Structure formats: structure tokens, C-alpha cells
Amino acid sequence: MRDTNQCFMPKPKAAFEQTNVLFVVLEHFSLMSFTCAVDCLVTSNLVEGTKRFVFSTIGLKPDNVLSDIGIHITPDYILSDIKTLRDNDILIVCGGYRTNLMEHARLSKLISQGCKRNAILGGIWNGAVALCQAGVLEKKPYALHPDNHAYAKERFPSCILSSDSYVDSNNIVTSSGASSTLDMMLALVEKITSQANSNAVREILSCDRGMPVNSKPQLHTCLPDSAPAIVKEANLLMVSNLDEPLHVEDIARCLKISRRKLERLFKSHIQTSPSKYYLELRLTYARQLLLQSEDSISAIAASTGFSSTTHFSRCFKEFFSVSPSMMREKMSIC
Incomplete structure (x- = not known):
């Protein structure tokens, strides 16, 4: 994601020609x-x-x-x-x-x-x-x-x-x-x-395209329209279980396919594994809470299924290249 x-x-510093x-x-x-x-x-x-x-x-x-x-x-x-x-x-x-x-x-x-x-x-x-x-x-x-x-x-x-x-x-x-x-x-x-x-x-800009009338807002994901139904169903299971993440084996079992087949489908259609995609979903949700709420970092970690604040901060920094507290501080300055 x-x-x-x-x-x-x-942002990498790169030369560009203004248009x-x-x-x-x-x-x-x-x-x-x-x-x-x-x-x-x-x-x-x-x-x-x-x-x-x-x-x-x-x-x-x-x-x-x-x-x-x-x-x-x-x-x-x-x-x-x-x-x-x-x-x-x-x-x-x-x-x-x-x-x-x-x-x-x-x-x-x-x-x-x-x-x-x-x-x-x-x-x-x-x-x-x-x-x-x-x-x-x-x-x-x-x-x-x-x-x-x-x-x-x-x-x-x-x-x-x-x-x-x-x-x-x-x-x-x-x-x-x-x-x-x-x-x-x-x-x-x-x-x-x-x-x-x-x-x-x-x-x-087009996050609400294709949403049914009166549907509730959901965590917006980056699945392509061409993704098969089984991948979209797996995504829904992940989005519905951000605070208590499911094991990939449990997701595959719910969908009545093998873990190996699920991993092949994710690799083929969104170029990543189910576990990595699931982690990035949780981190994206955490980033939204971090910048749009006043919840503590420990509360956000719990809301996104991390066993400890330390583990959450490490995963967040690996993905965003900045710690949760630093991101919140930078965005508050902006």
C-alpha cells in the first residue's frame, strides 16, 4: 500500500522540470x-x-x-x-x-x-x-x-x-x-x-467511486478492479479484523482454499504476500488514527492489533521511515 x-x-530529492x-x-x-x-x-x-x-x-x-x-x-x-x-x-x-x-x-x-x-x-x-x-x-x-x-x-x-x-x-x-x-x-x-x-x-481523489449509496465509509485499499473475488474477500476479512489480526491460515480456511493458493493469488495480482499486505493495512489505519485523532500511541497500537507499543513503533518506522511520534510532530507543525 x-x-x-x-x-x-x-521524499527523495530529485531534479525535475517544472510544468x-x-x-x-x-x-x-x-x-x-x-x-x-x-x-x-x-x-x-x-x-x-x-x-x-x-x-x-x-x-x-x-x-x-x-x-x-x-x-x-x-x-x-x-x-x-x-x-x-x-x-x-x-x-x-x-x-x-x-x-x-x-x-x-x-x-x-x-x-x-x-x-x-x-x-x-x-x-x-x-x-x-x-x-x-x-x-x-x-x-x-x-x-x-x-x-x-x-x-x-x-x-x-x-x-x-x-x-x-x-x-x-x-x-x-x-x-x-x-x-x-x-x-x-x-x-x-x-x-x-x-x-x-x-x-x-x-x-x-476517487476513493468514493463505485461505493453503494448510503454505504458506510471503509478503510480504502489499493486492490485493482481486476483482482479476483477471493482476494477481495480476503481483503474484507483483513479490514474487519484490524484490532485482532487473523492468521493467514485462518483467512485461507474461511475462504476454503489453501494458504499456498492464497499466497499465489496475492503475489500474482498485487505483488505482495497476504501477511505483508495485512500488516500494511494495519499500519495505514494506524497512520490515519495518528494524524486525525488525539489517541495515544499505545491506544493506536492496540487498535491495530500490535502486542506492544515497541513492536508497533518498530513496524511503523520500517514502513514510513519515521517513528509514530515524529510523524505526528511533523504534521502538527505543517
Whole structure:
């Protein structure tokens, strides 16, 4: 579960090139889609412990821009301020349900120049229309809000309109709405940072996806959707018994399989053993209690099934590279 806990792990010092993400906000842009995209970038910085992503907003005119829900934002720049895009810049056009689809010559020119310099380009909701108008989606797949499909099919027959909710096509990323914007941005974060960082951001921002209505919050785990039912059942047994951990043999017996088969399934699907996964679940739960409650360290150790505070502290430090008391002290300073 290192991806889940990455935000709390020591950060290796590594050189990186800062990426400027420019959001062109069109009138009536989807505020939900925009904030989802920004949240993904900010959370990536938090997880990685860097300022790799810096974002700013661009308006077409020197006025406040009205979002789809009636909230105005004041752009950081106007389009005429941006003369060209650098190689490591990202330009994302943010549209919305009522956005006017008329072409803006200056925007088309900027997009075309960016494409020639291999800058990453993006479109949210119907922002991909601007990319089509600039000619950068010729014979390339792209995603678009369903309400704009008829318009796009008629106007841009040589661009490949996809039925997918988001499309990642080399240096061009597009999404059809608010929910798919998160998937698009996670793919972008993975491309620029790492899969581990993207996984950690996903764990934080999409923890409630797929949960039944009115379901009780649970310890969020990192099992892939492709994990077999038997592994998911083992996970539920572990989550339900954090304070009094079961032996792996007992878990296998409850599931009516051998310990050896259970270990093979865990190794194959989540690249670890059941016992190690179980320990990391308990340590993750302990970390949550440590930082979100005022419970004593001895009480947290007992709540997560450790026989002594000394044993708990040793396991915690081995996993997080910092003692429980030191982590609590550092986070209280922040």
C-alpha cells in the first residue's frame, strides 16, 4: 500500500522540470471539470512533495469569465499575453454545456504553434472543438461531450470522434465531462511524473467511486478492479479484523482454499504476500488514527492489533521511515 501512503513517505530529492499548465477558460466553462483538473495537479504536488505543476488561467478577453454555475473567475492572463507555448507547457481548453463554439483565431494560432513545438494540448467538455478548429486533431481520436457530437461530426469529418469518455492520444488529451476529466488528468500526471504518483492521487481523489449509496465509509485499499473475488474477500476479512489480526491460515480456511493458493493469488495480482499486505493495512489505519485523532500511541497500537507499543513503533518506522511520534510532530507543525 505504498502508493496509498506515498504522501506520508520521505521524499527523495530529485531534479525535475517544472510544468506550466495553462487553462483557457471559455465563457460558461464547466467549473466542476476545471476544479477537478486543478485538484489533480495540486494533489500530485502534495503527494510528490514538489511544485512540479504550476497552473494559471487564461481568458479570451480582459474581463472576468462566467462559469456554468454563475461564479465568475478573474483569469491570470488574457490570450493576447501568451505569445507562444514552450516545450514543457500544457494548454487545456475548458468548455461547458452553454459555451459558444465559434472559433477564436488567436486561440487557434496558439494551439497550432503549441502542436508544432510538441507541447501537450487538451480539451475539457467541448474544449476539443477548439483543437479541431486549430487543425491539430486531423485523423486523430478525441473525446467530446455527447451534446456536441452532431455538431462535431458535421464540422470536422476528418477528426475521429470517439465514444470514450476520455482519450489520451500522444500529446493530446481530451475528456467529455467532469467525471472523465479526473481520469484524463490522472493519465497526464502519470505521463509526467510516475505511475506510483498517479496511483496515490487516484486513491485520494476517487476513493468514493463505485461505493453503494448510503454505504458506510471503509478503510480504502489499493486492490485493482481486476483482482479476483477471493482476494477481495480476503481483503474484507483483513479490514474487519484490524484490532485482532487473523492468521493467514485462518483467512485461507474461511475462504476454503489453501494458504499456498492464497499466497499465489496475492503475489500474482498485487505483488505482495497476504501477511505483508495485512500488516500494511494495519499500519495505514494506524497512520490515519495518528494524524486525525488525539489517541495515544499505545491506544493506536492496540487498535491495530500490535502486542506492544515497541513492536508497533518498530513496524511503523520500517514502513514510513519515521517513528509514530515524529510523524505526528511533523504534521502538527505543517
